[in-house]
Amino acid sequence: MSERCQGCGAVLQHDQPGAAGYTPKVGSKLCQRCFRLTHYDDLQFSMREGIDPDRILARIHTMDALVLWVVDLFDLEASLLDGMNRHLFGKDVIVVGTKRDLLPETVGNEKLARFIYGRLKALDIHVQGLVVTGKNIPGGPEEVLHALHWAHGKDVVVMGMANAGKSTLLNALIDKPQLTSSRYPGTTLDFNPIVIDGVTVYDTPGLTPRNSMLLHLAENDLKTVLPSKAVKPVGFQLRGDQSFAVGGLCRIDILNAKPASAVFYCSNLLELHRGRVDKADELWQKHYGELLQPVPTTAPVNQWKRTLLTPLGEKEDIVIPGIGWMSLSGNYDQIVVTHPQEIEIKQRKAMI
Template structure:
């Protein structure tokens, strides 16, 4: 994944951690010779993200990410796994327990600021613990926080100090869950380093492990984000991300539906209420997402006629960049305690006590499932 620093002589990028090199502009870590004296030294990709909000298309072999994770099991470390509450199932690293061996895992749940203020945090924490356990993840603790709003961050620091016990700390997570944002808070508040990691809305911004030294000789290690193609945010063009990634608290949208009605989420997904008693459904999606209601019998025709225009994003020019839709037939159990979850898009809470039969259309590969209600 990285080049030998002794051959480049440029060290590592202060933004993403990749080994710097000045030979190939289309490879990770490129730093023009004219900028080699700049301090702190950052690669061209990080420079463009920081100054122009533009990420290049340079990618790193995902097998290298897995190798990096696998090496953690041979260390004596505290593993801090950061997940995105808005995309919990999509951002939880499957099989993490196998990678980390006997090292303790602290689960940090970021972006809690997106939920309504009335959300019961104790219930939310219990929900997270239950879901993590169901995925085979054993945690020493669960901490809720918002890196953006700086809520719960003191508790994260306290938990790291409690469970670290003089060891290195490895910070792991999927792309775009807020790892680097949290690490930057650590740097600003608990380190003398004159640098910050590159933070952007683009997946995969951290390209190599970044070691942040601690006073006791140990280090906090920020690892690259794991890319999961089952998340819609990994499959859409970058110009579409603004409609998927909320930056402000969600405003639940309530729709009263009868069977035979459909909801379009732009041109990215479709929810069909196929069979069931009339009931309400509450949508938790980014404020920028456009929702359009129609009759199920007209849904196919409407999509064919208006995709890329009224049903957008994506635009007509971007349609070919997204995998074709596949149908997921889901039965929502009675009781009013279930969500239909679409990774990267959000979720639909079914409020009806009688249950329902539904179909969800989403780009092929995107994780779609019925789960116990988050809220």
């Protein structure tokens, strides 16, 4: 059996520098890519688009194993792929919500759990339990360890979106962290088994849906849009036609607010620019890529599409997968989001 990198699961090889699994050192337990990521945060090459999510889900479907489905609570909608209920049908599934620490402390765990169960029910996904965890969240790792025993002698497979925190979570459950974790999608490259409390647990490559903004940013811009600590909500009072530029990533127009309020939940390193709708075109034409940045690596702004949303009639969230969301309340006639073609804007009842 071929030796595998204990950090990412790739088969170790010595012949192809720049390819997955390469190490110049015979007997090494880490590939060169994992070594550079771990010690220098140096991404030698990106694999964020090199892993087929359908292949990963199909393989999980064939495994007789308990599924720990890791979802990023800050980027929940990106985890809820179309057809996920089909892939998980007949499986014992426990949801592990990570990055609780990024959400405001004012959000109670009970309210958060009701919201998550509601979203799962809407997608006809049935699970056996829910664990909420994050950095410095009391009891989270212990609850995950307890959840492993739902396997009743079976293996456990840990799945989820890229950047959901799968490898970080598993490293917290073992005495000596060995899995490579980073902010870059595509860090884990293959099914990577480790043993925890006598249970074989498979770390798996992150699923990378095309509708997440994270797949359409330069690697260097990820540190701007991925929050590393609890976000501070940024609120605005609205009247009339108001426009927001979320960096250079998307434009959100609120039409005929009378009045309304908007609260943004996104990385506090990502700049928000507010103005009038009748001045917004000029702002984007003059300042796209300069004042308005970072920008996507996809088609230029003049080729973006517009998504028209009708108010839900209650407090609601407008979600930009990979970035965060804007919570809206009050009275307004319409929401218009201008964004790259590949991104699917989500509208939901408010999480907070």
